[in-house]
Amino acid sequence: MKPNCTNVEWQGRSRCAVCEIRNSVLFSGLTPQELDAILQPIDNLHVPQSAVLYEQGAAAPSVYTLRSGILKLRIDLPNGGQRIVRLLRPGDVAGMETLVGERYHHTAIALRDADVCRIPREVVVQLDRTSPAVHQALMQRWQRSVDQAEHCIVSLSTGTAEARMARLLVMLGCSGNQPETMPSREDMGALLGVTTETASRIMAEFKRRGLVHADRGNEVVCDHAGLVRLAQG
Amino acid sequence: MKPNCTNVEWQGRSRCAVCEIRNSVLFSGLTPQELDAILQPIDNLHVPQSAVLYEQGAAAPSVYTLRSGILKLRIDLPNGGQRIVRLLRPGDVAGMETLVGERYHHTAIALRDADVCRIPREVVVQLDRTSPAVHQALMQRWQRSVDQAEHCIVSLSTGTAEARMARLLVMLGCSGNQPETMPSREDMGALLGVTTETASRIMAEFKRRGLVHADRGNEVVCDHAGLVRLAQG
DNA sequence: CGTTATGTTGACCTCCTTCAAAGGCTGTGG
DNA sequence: CCACAGCCTTTGAAGGAGGTCAACATAACG
Numbered sequence: 001m002k003p004n005c006t007n008v009e010w011q012g013r014s015r016c017a018v019c020e021i022r023n024s025v026l027f028s029g030l031t032p033q034e035l036d037a038i039l040q041p042i043d044n045l046h047v048p049q050s051a052v053l054y055e056q057g058a059a060a061p062s063v064y065t066l067r068s069g070i071l072k073l074r075i076d077l078p079n080g081g082q083r084i085v086r087l088l089r090p091g092d093v094a095g096m097e098t099l100v101g102e103r104y105h106h107t108a109i110a111l112r113d114a115d116v117c118r119i120p121r122e123v124v125v126q127l128d129r130t131s132p133a134v135h136q137a138l139m140q141r142w143q144r145s146v147d148q149a150e151h152c153i154v155s156l157s158t159g160t161a162e163a164r165m166a167r168l169l170v171m172l173g174c175s176g177n178q179p180e181t182m183p184s185r186e187d188m189g190a191l192l193g194v195t196t197e198t199a200s201r202i203m204a205e206f207k208r209r210g211l212v213h214a215d216r217g218n219e220v221v222c223d224h225a226g227l228v229r230l231a232q233g
Numbered sequence: 234m235k236p237n238c239t240n241v242e243w244q245g246r247s248r249c250a251v252c253e254i255r256n257s258v259l260f261s262g263l264t265p266q267e268l269d270a271i272l273q274p275i276d277n278l279h280v281p282q283s284a285v286l287y288e289q290g291a292a293a294p295s296v297y298t299l300r301s302g303i304l305k306l307r308i309d310l311p312n313g314g315q316r317i318v319r320l321l322r323p324g325d326v327a328g329m330e331t332l333v334g335e336r337y338h339h340t341a342i343a344l345r346d347a348d349v350c351r352i353p354r355e356v357v358v359q360l361d362r363t364s365p366a367v368h369q370a371l372m373q374r375w376q377r378s379v380d381q382a383e384h385c386i387v388s389l390s391t392g393t394a395e396a397r398m399a400r401l402l403v404m405l406g407c408s409g410n411q412p413e414t415m416p417s418r419e420d421m422g423a424l425l426g427v428t429t430e431t432a433s434r435i436m437a438e439f440k441r442r443g444l445v446h447a448d449r450g451n452e453v454v455c456d457h458a459g460l461v462r463l464a465q466g
Numbered sequence: 467c468g469t470t471a472t473g474t475t476g477a478c479c480t481c482c483t484t485c486a487a488a489g490g491c492t493g494t495g496g
Numbered sequence: 497c498c499a500c501a502g503c504c505t506t507t508g509a510a511g512g513a514g515g516t517c518a519a520c521a522t523a524a525c526g
Contacts, residue, residue: 075387079465083391085383100369100376105383132362136333142375143333149382150318150338154308157390158316158426161482185505193391195483200505233312394514418473431514433473450523 008051014044014117024091025065025117026124026141029133038127043118047071053094053108053116060098062118066090069114072187073106084190086148087111087171093141099124111183156192159233164192165202166230169212174222179215241284247277247350257324258298258350259357259374262366271360276351280304286327286341286349293331295351299323302347305420306339317423319381320344320404326374332357344416389425392466397425398435399463402445407455412448 016027016035027035044067047053053064056076071088085106088094097105098121127134155167168191174180183191188199206212211227212220249260249268260268277300280286286297289309304321318339321327330338331354360367388400401424407413416424421432439445444460445453 075383077387077391081391081466083387085386097376097379100373105380128368129365139371139375140333142372142379143330145379146330146375146382147338149379149386150308153318153382153386153390154310154316157386158310158314196504197484197506198482201482201507204506233314428515429472430474430516434475434514437474 008053009046009048011044011046011115014039014042016042016117019067021067021090025067026093026119026134026137027127029137030127030131034131038123041120041123045116045118047110047114047116049110049113051110053110053114054104056104056107058104060095060102060104060121062120063096063098063124064094064108064116064118066092066094067115067117070111071114071116072109072111072183072191074109074190075106082190083193084187086145086152087191092144092148096138096142096145099128099138111187112181152191155231161192161194161198162202162205163231163233164194165199165206166211166227168192169206169222170224170227170231174212174220174224174227176222176224179219179221182218182220184218241286241349242279242281244277244279244348246272247275248272249275249350252300254300254323258300259326259352259367259370260360262370263360263364267364271356274353274356278349278351280343280347280349282343282346284343286343286347287337289337289340291337293328293335293337293354295353296329296331296357297327297341297349297351299325299327300348300350303344304341304347304349305344305416305424306341307423308339315423316426317420319378319385320424325377325381329371329375329378332361332371344420345414385424388464394425394427394431395435395438396464396466397427398432398439399444399460401425402439402455403457403460403464407445407453407457407460409455409457412452412454415451415453417451 016022016025016039017032019025022028047069053071054060054062056074066088068090071092071094072084073086073088073094074082074084076082088108094108094116095104097103124134124138128138129135151171155171156164158164165188168188172180172182182188182203185199185203186196188203189196192199203212207214211223211230213222214220249255249258249272250265252258255261280302286304287293287295289307299321301323304325304327305317306319306321306327307315307317309315321341327341327349328337330336357367357371361371362368388404389397391397398421401421405413405415415421415436418432418436419429421436422429425432436445440447442459444456444463446455447453
């Protein structure tokens with residue numbers, strides 16, 4: 001891990017009232033007055049690609065809402081291996097374990113450049129008590145975490161590696177319309193529970209079959225229908 | 234699925250005040266007076282082995298707390314396959330998705346004879362609002378669901394089938410002290426993401442190596458230390 | 467006792483891993 | 497501008513792990 005990868009760049013106090021994804025985040029139920037009252041301790045951070053937002057086992061003082069980009073939640077195993085257990089997309093919340101415990105359960109890393117809002121645990125606890133809307137939103141996020149983790153089991157850990165890769169690409173938003181930037185082969189492997197080589201082989205095969213088409217760099221456009229067909233198993 | 238498997242046997246109104254596992258369940262923070270006020274709509278059910286408690290996609294009017302036994306939560310895949318995504322043990326809560334949605338996300342089946350308390354969704358919603366202790370307990374259960382699902386990814390879907398089986402046996406409580414009743418080979422397979430035959434082969438091999446020792450029926454005693462060693466991978 | 471589910475085992479083959487090497491891309495320094 | 501290093505990706509060859517299909521054993525049950 002490069003040391004400077006942990007340098008998330010501070011961007012100043014957030015302005016939730018004008019946040020473009022406000023309707024999909026934790027505070028969407030609050031009135032402007034309520035918002036003003038709690039904005040002060042919320043920071044807006046930029047997390048460059050492959051930077052570490054927080055680490056598994058570290059003290060967990062904050063919850064993060066993802067405004068743009070993708071975060072991967074990785075669990076490091078005692079025997080040295082590691083497994084990505086969830087991908088977070090804009091609107092998702094990272095580090096909710098802080099509300100019932102004191103340590104992060106994962107290492108959170110930006111898969112692409114990401115923007116997050118850092119919210120002190122106390123702010124969330126307080127809002128959870130005073131605002132039914134926030135409370136409801138929190139429960140929804142929690143349920144979403146469960147759903148996502150189980151989706152990871154069912155879709156990304158069941159069936160042949162090829163079918164799982166197809167499901168991953170669909171899940172990453174490969175609609176066939178606009179190019180999508182791909183994760184590294186190593187990350188794909190960690191998501192699917194296969195080796196980097198296997199991930200590479202499958203992606204190469206997909207290209208040969210015309211299921212994905214390299215754009216530039218690691219941007220690709222996908223044959224959505226074809227991938228969905230493969231995803232069946 | 235046998236039709237009579239869905240016959241869970243009603244056992245009458247529950248008496249939470251004298252419940253032996255009251256300290257570990259959802260209502261542990263309530264005073265006796267608060268308890269009395271909400272007991273009426275709570276039923277106490279016995280779920281015989283392999284009976285279905287609720288089904289994926291069905292309307293979800295109730296939450297269940299598990300008092301004894303083990304429940305498996307199964308997800309049925311569109312292509313006919315199925316995967317067990319979580320095992321619930323006494324103190325765990327099933328069907329929490331009812332608090333933010335209206336359909337069950339899994340099919341819940343008793344792995345062994347089980348006792349559950351059925352709690353109407355409205356009761357939980359109400360308590361969540363009025364009792365901070367219940368609210369806190371709910372958040373803990375939710376986080377526990379996430380942890381369990383992720384444990385399933387990391388422990389039961391990563392590494393060789395042998396290592397995963399060893400982890401499963403440890404997880405099922407094989408301490409080496411008293412005999413444990415095993416799930417069917419089919420269930421083991423569905424938990425580990427391998428075929429029934431592979432599960433059978435591995436268990437047979439474990440017996441030959443003396444790692445597990447058949448007691449009677451499908452009760453076994455385990456070499457806990459040996460299993461933990463294998464579980465490393 | 468036959469009947470039916472469940473567990474066990476074998477043979478074969480596919481998929482994936484492992485180990486190794488070669489190819490591309492990027493940044494750095496001469 | 498080129499050479500070189502470092503990283504990621506691709507590809508190959510060999511072996512092993514697990515899937516598939518089938519036969520058989522065992523236990524549960526009327």
